[in-house]
Amino acid sequence: MQFVATIHVTLKSSVLDPQGTTVARSLRALGYDEVSRVRVGKYLELRLDAQSRDEAEQRLDEMCHRLLANPVIENYRFELAAAPVKEAGGQA
């Protein structure tokens, strides 16, 4: 089965985010005074094959923990969806 994963990698709340602070300042300078906080993270899209959704989740979790996020400073969350099927035969 093929899955499409979307992954968000964000800084832990205890970690300062100078990029976020700068973006917030820039937004306010453009006139958006209502903005009080910005945190900048990463978004990744990934396709993977797996025998089951459980297997896909487990493997993806490992990937996030080992490479895609740095557990010292980052959190991650992901969503998995079955990849859209393109064949006319209509397999699930």
Next chain:
Amino acid sequence: MKVAVPVFPGSNCDADTYHALRHVMEWQAEYVWHRQSDLLRFDAVVIPGGFSYGDYLRAGAIARFSPVMEGVREFAASGRPVLGICNGFQILCEAGLLPGALRTNDRLRFQCRHVWLRVETVETPFSAAAEAGQLLRLPIAHGEGNYYVGDDEHKRLEAEGQIVFRYVDAGGRPTEAANPNGSVANIAGVANGERNVVGMMPHPERAVESLLGSADGRQVFASMLRWLERAREGALHGDA
């Protein structure tokens, strides 16, 4: 003294590091391409600076999985000296061989200038030739040198004497103005628990000849010899 200089795709301070070791310290030095994993024939390893794998994802995040890093892990476990300079420091942190992580500079600008460092401990292979409290003038050149470590771990590192170098002003004070990147407690270099692995953001290899503006970097390399001599003496006299 035979030193390995691992080279990753994107490393760019390897030649300066090799020059400092081979031509200034007059030791044996060898480049080791990142695909080779056997480092046990060396006396020390110095991981150079640069932009391994373009700093893609996070600086050092991909390099830490290169075969040579398995060799570094094994080498570090044998108790022998490992130094990571700049990107080398980032790689060692990503590999979990050093605590903490390096983040984007708080001012968001690449910092390229000389700074003052204070030696916090001489109990490492890269500070053994210096004196505690001694100031060193070394250049930095980094966009992601902002050292982060959680509060509890930070307290532990301070208590255990694992902070090796700190950014200070010319008077030796760790002020905010003296901190070029926002690092927690002005930390510029740390050691592991066994104190044989050290990472530092400044570049000692760019300060080994006074023509370059400072020769203080020599102290870092001279420390390797001092440390090894002490270790050998200790072994001879049966010290632990």
